[in-house]
Amino acid sequence: MGLLAATLAQLSLLGLSAGPGLAQPALPTQVPKGTKLVAADQNEALQTLMRASGAQDKLSSTVTYANFLGGPAILEAFRAGALDLASVGNTPPIQAHAAGERVLIVAARVSSETDYFFAARPGLKLATLEDLRGKSITYGEGTGRQPFVLNALKLAGLTKKDVKLVPLRAGDFPDAVRTGQVDVAALNEPHFSRYLADFADRGASALPSEQNRRLPKSLSYLYASQKALDDPAKAAAIREFVANWIDANRWSRSNADAWIDSYYVKRQNLKPADARKIVESEGDFSFPLLSSLIPKQQSLIDVIFEAGDLPKRLDAREEFDLRFDDVIGSKTN
Known part of the structure; x- marks a missing residue:
């Protein structure tokens, strides 16, 4: 022993x-x-x-x-x-x-599966994680969204300097993306599904699921x-x-x-x-x-x-x- x-x-x-x-x-x-x-x-x-x-x-x-x-x-x-x-x-x-x-x-x-999903503002389309370059993204320091975003950037070969991180409270993320204050928001359920359903007629979309699966569970x-x-x-x-x-x-x-x-x-x-x-x-x-x-x-x-x-x-x-x-x-x- x-x-x-x-x-x-x-x-x-x-x-x-x-x-x-x-x-x-x-x-x-x-x-x-x-x-x-x-x-x-x-x-x-x-x-x-x-x-x-x-x-x-x-x-x-x-x-x-x-x-x-x-x-x-x-x-x-x-x-x-x-x-x-x-x-x-x-x-x-x-x-x-x-x-x-x-x-x-x-x-x-x-x-x-992942905890969050990347929702894009109405009219914006994201095909890959690499498309995050140059985008404004909601950022919740001290929440699970923080490493979710950081890991996404790392996987895409990007750093914080390649995007604009917008610090917001978690409760403000859905409003920020639906009104176009930011380009991208990491949303959890039920907010993610609500956003896609309620704003489908305005072109609400999200990062494709196969790209989301690249992220930590x-x-x-x-x-x-x-x-x-x-x-x-x-x-x-x-x-x-x-x-x-x-x-x-x-x-x-x-x-x-x-x-x-x-x-x-x-x-x-x-x-x-x-x-x-x-x-x-x-x-x-x-x-x-x-x-x-x-x-x-x-x-x-x-x-x-x-x-x-x-x-x-x-x-x-x-x-x-x-x-x-x-x-x-x-x-x-």
Whole structure:
């Protein structure tokens, strides 16, 4: 047995787990009565998923949801001590890390498809990623759209100097592209499908799907504040939430009609046919161990750093609470 393996085994016997550079107490499993969590949501997707799937009813804690638009607003709420847990894209943990905030990844969902799609302003046609040269593009620093755009430029052999990046809040992206304030916007669903449907008569279009497939696939996270993770009651509640969140996501794939009706039709006011296209475009989900995602997260960090959007190169290992791999492993094996 090597030194590292022996150390890990000893920590396990002591009820500890190895974090990045230090030992952490093992996750508690008992959720005391009266435990409460506040979770950040976006477009009411998380709360609808948990409730429609029945996962919410299986939680021992009381979880309330606060709706936000984009990762930066969620980070501000974490800084203010108003949140315990959040559902976000792949970039907010990097921004929290850069800002010195201890908000750690506790679960991940990987899709077989991309999170965003490049929508072009009415009348503009994009045939390839290389056509982004010279275009004005919405840019959401601190959101998943940031590495999405940077990776697109890198794949096209372009840099930030070859385009005009327009910093906007995530909620302003759809209006910016539909009014022609920008040439291109990275939109997620349901905003992407709504734009193409509502402005089809004005020549709304998007980067072809075969070009979009050149881009990294969707990676989203649940992450939690260090303060919550240091509280035994809340840590146990988050552990339970992660397990049920995985079940809820699986439910949404095996019960697509119920998910479409509960979220896209009743919450987002989409037509069932349009909603089904969205669900089908999301591909299949998997829930990898956090330890396996460290290289992928490091590559995201490096892309953002090399673009000049981080003050220093960060170590991705510091963004994960690897104790949750036991929970994830028990749900996926």
